[in-house]
Amino acid sequence: MRLIRKCGLQLVALISLVGCGPTVEKPHGYSYSPNGLHAASLARDSQEDMESASAVSLEVARYLEGMFGTLDAPMLPDVEVAAGVLDIQAIERCAGPVGRREDKIERGVYRKHCVVCHGLSGDGKGQSAMFLEPYPRDFRRGTFKYKSTPVGSKPTRADLVRTLRHGIPGTAMPSYRALEESEEFAEDVEDLVEYVRFLSVRGEVERRMLTKIQRDGETLEPTSQWPREIVQSVLQRWQEAEELELEVPRMPSWMDEEEHSQARELAIAKGRELFGSELTACSKCHGEHGQGDGKSQDYDEWTKDWTILAGIDPRERGAWKEMKPFGALKPVTVKPRNFQWGAFHGGGDAASIFRRIVLGIEGTPMPPVARALNGNPGLTDDEIWSLVGYVMHLGSEDSSKPVGGGE
Amino acid sequence: MTMETGLQEKVIGGKVVSWLAFLAMLFIFPLIWVGGLVTTHDAGMAVPDWPGTYGYNLFLYPLATWLYGPFDLLIEHGHRLLGSWVGFLAIGLCGAAWLYEPRGWYRWASVGLLLAVIAQGLLGGFRVVFDERTIAMLHGCGGPLVFAYATFMATAASADWKRQGVSIDTTGGVGKGLWRLSWCLLVATIIQLVLGAQLRHALPDTRPATFMAMVHLHLTFAVVVSVLIIWVAMAVRRKELADRRVFGGVRKPANWLLLLLVVQLVLGIGTWFVNYSLPWSELFPGLARYVIAAKGYWESMVVTAHQATGSLLISMSVWLVCRVGRRFVPLAQTDGLPTMLGSGMNG
Numbered sequence: 128m129r130l131i132r133k134c135g136l137q138l139v140a141l142i143s144l145v146g147c148g149p150t151v152e153k154p155h156g157y158s159y160s161p162n163g164l165h166a167a168s169l170a171r172d173s174q175e176d177m178e179s180a181s182a183v184s185l186e187v188a189r190y191l192e193g194m195f196g197t198l199d200a201p202m203l204p205d206v207e208v209a210a211g212v213l214d215i216q217a218i219e220r221c222a223g224p225v226g227r228r229e230d231k232i233e234r235g236v237y238r239k240h241c242v243v244c245h246g247l248s249g250d251g252k253g254q255s256a257m258f259l260e261p262y263p264r265d266f267r268r269g270t271f272k273y274k275s276t277p278v279g280s281k282p283t284r285a286d287l288v289r290t291l292r293h294g295i296p297g298t299a300m301p302s303y304r305a306l307e308e309s310e311e312f313a314e315d316v317e318d319l320v321e322y323v324r325f326l327s328v329r330g331e332v333e334r335r336m337l338t339k340i341q342r343d344g345e346t347l348e349p350t351s352q353w354p355r356e357i358v359q360s361v362l363q364r365w366q367e368a369e370e371l372e373l374e375v376p377r378m379p380s381w382m383d384e385e386e387h388s389q390a391r392e393l394a395i396a397k398g399r400e401l402f403g404s405e406l407t408a409c410s411k412c413h414g415e416h417g418q419g420d421g422k423s424q425d426y427d428e429w430t431k432d433w434t435i436l437a438g439i440d441p442r443e444r445g446a447w448k449e450m451k452p453f454g455a456l457k458p459v460t461v462k463p464r465n466f467q468w469g470a471f472h473g474g475g476d477a478a479s480i481f482r483r484i485v486l487g488i489e490g491t492p493m494p495p496v497a498r499a500l501n502g503n504p505g506l507t508d509d510e511i512w513s514l515v516g517y518v519m520h521l522g523s524e525d526s527s528k529p530v531g532g533g534e
Numbered sequence: 535m536t537m538e539t540g541l542q543e544k545v546i547g548g549k550v551v552s553w554l555a556f557l558a559m560l561f562i563f564p565l566i567w568v569g570g571l572v573t574t575h576d577a578g579m580a581v582p583d584w585p586g587t588y589g590y591n592l593f594l595y596p597l598a599t600w601l602y603g604p605f606d607l608l609i610e611h612g613h614r615l616l617g618s619w620v621g622f623l624a625i626g627l628c629g630a631a632w633l634y635e636p637r638g639w640y641r642w643a644s645v646g647l648l649l650a651v652i653a654q655g656l657l658g659g660f661r662v663v664f665d666e667r668t669i670a671m672l673h674g675c676g677g678p679l680v681f682a683y684a685t686f687m688a689t690a691a692s693a694d695w696k697r698q699g700v701s702i703d704t705t706g707g708v709g710k711g712l713w714r715l716s717w718c719l720l721v722a723t724i725i726q727l728v729l730g731a732q733l734r735h736a737l738p739d740t741r742p743a744t745f746m747a748m749v750h751l752h753l754t755f756a757v758v759v760s761v762l763i764i765w766v767a768m769a770v771r772r773k774e775l776a777d778r779r780v781f782g783g784v785r786k787p788a789n790w791l792l793l794l795l796v797v798q799l800v801l802g803i804g805t806w807f808v809n810y811s812l813p814w815s816e817l818f819p820g821l822a823r824y825v826i827a828a829k830g831y832w833e834s835m836v837v838t839a840h841q842a843t844g845s846l847l848i849s850m851s852v853w854l855v856c857r858v859g860r861r862f863v864p865l866a867q868t869d870g871l872p873t874m875l876g877s878g879m880n881g
Contacts, residue, residue, distance in 0.1 A: 226579025
């Protein structure tokens with residue numbers, strides 16, 4: 128009976144929503160959502176009032192409209208490097224409502240393809256966010272998982288294009304390969320990458336401004352120069368990224384050899400040995416047999432930002448709810464990959480796996496391995512390739528068979 | 535001789551009405567399908583003007599530019615052309631009904647259908663003119679309702695309706711449970727469609743928690759509709775065993791509903807999977823390798839088919855209500871459909 132009443136009430140509430148849009152003056156007058164969660168997290172950390180932090184986040188969001196424009200009419204910030212880092216034409220094509228202009232040029236490409244999960248502001252709070260695991264990426268942190276640059280660096284354009292082109296298997300992130308292959312939508316993927324970079328720059332500037340105001344006590348005046356300095360610094364990091372791309376060394380010859388060649392079997396056996404060793408500690412999270420059943424129970428950086436860094440234990444039942452009014456979603460632990468599925472989120476080719484072992488996955492507990500370079504101790508490239516070979520072997524149908532002399 | 539000619543004209547006229555009603559219903563289904571495709575591909579604004587297409591009259595838009603143009607333009611303009619065709623059929627039905635149809639209520643109902651088609655077209659137009667997703671959602675809900683209306687018109691013009699109108703069973707109360715059940719089913723399928731339309735046309739700033747509630751409600755009503763369909767099928771089967779002669783005619787819509795339910799449930803799961811992938815990739819490792827293709831052919835087809843099958847379920851429920859109503863509700867009683875709409879052929 129209670130269930131029926133609950134459903135009935137839900138239905139009435141929902142039907143009453145029919146025809147009601149957001150409280151805006153014009154149909155498309157959507158605004159960027161202020162980063163209230165980051166503001167609240169900073170306020171909680173410094174034991175200040177979290178409600179008043181929301182007002183600060185709103186003030187910053189409004190200030191940023193003068194620099195980055197609105198969701199429908201984006202613009203580049205007035206700093207020197209902006210035009211060299213971001214392509215305003217591509218950004219304009221992706222912004223605003225979906226459709227075609229009078230000249231048949233497509234508009235609103237981001238809302239067409241991305242908004243359902245990543246949200247209008249790129250905050251990862253799209254309508255379907257609660258169904259997805261992991262949650263959709265919040266671009267505003269400026270952190271990207273699958274890239275070819277070192278930890279702490281921005282991804283290259285090619286990295287983001289790769290994710291869009293291949294999608295992420297087993298998740299809601301689709302592949303946009305079909306768009307690239309069709310003449311009429313061929314530019315969509317590159318333009319979307321540009322817009323994601325734009326949202327990320329804007330979001331990171333917003334976060335850093337909030338930190339500056341709430342932590343350092345900086346004040347925001349129309350004539351303040353420090354926000355421009357932040358924009359400049361964020362953009363420069365995106366500019367540098369293209370030069371930081373990891374060069375993947377040549378693959379060893381055994382990778383091209385037949386399935387059961389001796390050299391290949393030996394290399395994979397070496398990889399297996401490394402996988403279980405203390406040196407790499409792969410098995411700690413991924414489990415002894417790479418089934419993702421290790422003992423790790425960790426969270427990603429996006430979650431730690433507003434839990435651990437704000438003094439909230441994400442493992443404590445219900446503790447996270449304190450941040451719910453500011454847009455927090457229930458913390459979920461990171462699931463180490465089960466290699467036996469053969470589904471690699473960041474790309475299943477040897478070069479991509481090599482990159483992930485060497486660079487780690489930023490924003491997650493997956494660290495980079497120590498690489499023996501310039502006299503530093505660590506794994507040699509040959510050893511890393513062995514590890515790559517073993518991980519790929521785990522995902523192949525052949526993985527059930529013993530390698531290098533049996534178990 | 536004159537009487538014979540008059541009778542012949544009456545029979546032919548009746549057939550024209552019946553065929554036009556059937557064609558109107560038949561063409562609304564692909565219209566709904568293409569409309570669903572427009573929603574799936576977010577192509578509602580692929581043509582920014584209305585009622586024209588890029589400044590051209592709707593019917594004069596160059597064929598090659600349409601057929602070889604961008605896909606979103608192809609389906610949006612196609613949807614408009616198909617909508618116009620349905621409009622012409624509704625006009626034809628209206629004209630034929632006023633010329634040949636002896637039942638007064640049917641003549642007025644045909645006017646109602648024409649007005650419904652026009653209103654639906656206007657909603658589609660306003661969606662473009664105001665570039666408003668909320669209107670798109672109303673337009674999305676309106677389509678299946680017009681389809682349901684057309685189904686009623688086609689059923690009411692059919693031989694089965696007229697035959698049953700004459701030899702109505704008046705065993706009072708025997709089919710009342712089924713009559714109520716079929717109405718409940720019709721209402722439930724309509725509510726379910728409205729809920730689905732809300733999901734499909736959710737505004738870009740819809741909060742995740744709101745969307746989650748909407749999905750849960752949609753799933754709850756999926757259970758309600760499933761239970762009702764199974765209930766109907768069981769009730770029909772039971773009654774058919776008792777009297778095949780009277781109850782056999784209801785078996786057809788009940789069987790179709792059962793079949794469509796299975797299809798719809800599979801499509802519903804498929805829709806979830808091609809949108810969100812989880813949780814099946816966790817349960818079945820083989821699916822962990824599946825990568826959703828954005829606006830991919832199969833992905834689009836599954837989602838669109840799910841929406842179109844929802845409309846078919848409404849249409850089938852209307853068919854069921856009509857068949858049950860014509861068989862089990864005694865004409866003598868005042869709360870029956872036939873009495874409401876005029877009794878039998880000569881109303």
